[in-house]
């Protein structure tokens with residue numbers, strides 16, 4: 301395992317599925333090399349555990365490291381509720397994150413805190429993210445622009461494929 305100080309340490313990762321009862325019984329355990337991060341074997345472990353112990357799983361709980369769109373979508377598509385904190389990386393920025401904007405699915409558009417519409421412009425990159433943008437002139441005249449964007453081209457918001465799953469889990 302690579303250490304934070306740049307050194308190496310002989311080690312491994314262990315991954316567990318634990319029954320959510322008071323007894324906290326370990327149902328499945330997996331040992332992997334250290335480069336296998338927590339989120340990677342999660343789905344295999346869950347589905348193996350369901351099959352091995354004939355469980356009708358209704359919910360899965362995990363910490364932030366499990367909160368990828370792939371994991372959450374796969375669970376929810378199987379009728380399993382994912383109770384996993386979804387990190388909002390944009391909160392690190394000084395301007396408002398996308399969570400300040402409301403998505404309107406029927407019109408496929410976002411609405412900003414000032415009530416202005418951000419229309420879908422194009423698909424960005426191989427991951428299929430969608431770009432939504434507010435009109436440049438509207439943003440440049442907006443009284444709260446300083447809190448919203450540093451751009452002179454209008455505020456942008458990105459929407460990932462499967463974002464609706466994250467929105468449900470966040471709620």
Ligand code: SF4
Nearest residue numbers: 412414439442448455
């Ligand atoms: S800067 Fe643009 S997107 Fe942001 S609140 Fe103002 S009008 Fe809305």
